Amino acid sequence: MELLKFNNLSYRDQVSHFVTTRHGGVSVGEFTSLNLGFNVGDKYKNVERNYEILAGELGILPSDFVIAKQTHSNNVIVVEKNKKRGYPTVPGTVLEDTDAMVTAVGGICLMVRTADCVPLLLFDPCRKVVAAVHAGWRGTVKNVAGKTLKVMHERFGTRPQDIEAGIGPSAGPCCYEVGEEVREAVMKMPVAGERVITSGASRGRYYFDMRSANRQTLLSAGVNPDGIEVINRCTICESGNFFSVRAAKGRTGRMGAGILLDF
């Protein structure tokens, strides 16, 4: 199985992480092959098997994954010990209505699922806290990444300058065309503005650099430039390697980006 890694997080002790591609699973057709999305039209059994394969690769149990029903919100949940922890295939144990998860508990893998949206993984090596964030354009303009840092600070005393962050593959500025509604929302962002949005192929169309916008968000919150690593690969350009809702025009699988503290 091909798992992508961030160098800055790989160098650190006490934390493991990964970003999946679409390779290495058992799903077929438009879900080929490592689909981690349960509600996208794939066979349930295959998705379940994909979780088992991924867990085996990571040396953890499927029950160690904590996932969320992502809603393009900026809701952040702190995952406590033994609370709301459960097998992702059991309905009701998936965290509801949240796009960012934070924990200081070792041995549980916070994982966001994406197919064009931006996955962010955060690690505070001083306070031993991790977070996984899902940021599509809505989450990005709602500052879900900044809000996650705020929760880490309030709850655990995390200082932004200590953070090591990874920003994973997403729809890139080469392909991610958006309309006026998105441009207006982006221009209202305190940090990003015109640096992350450029004119598109036709009138009223724009290209939005979501990875850069999230990087700017982290920087403006006080994260060091050296602490942020970006995998600048576009899910639409590379739809053979990544799931992309845009490239597939809808029906497709989901990749996972996960992080866990050692016990």
Ligand SMILES: [Zn+2]
């Ligand atoms: Zn592209």
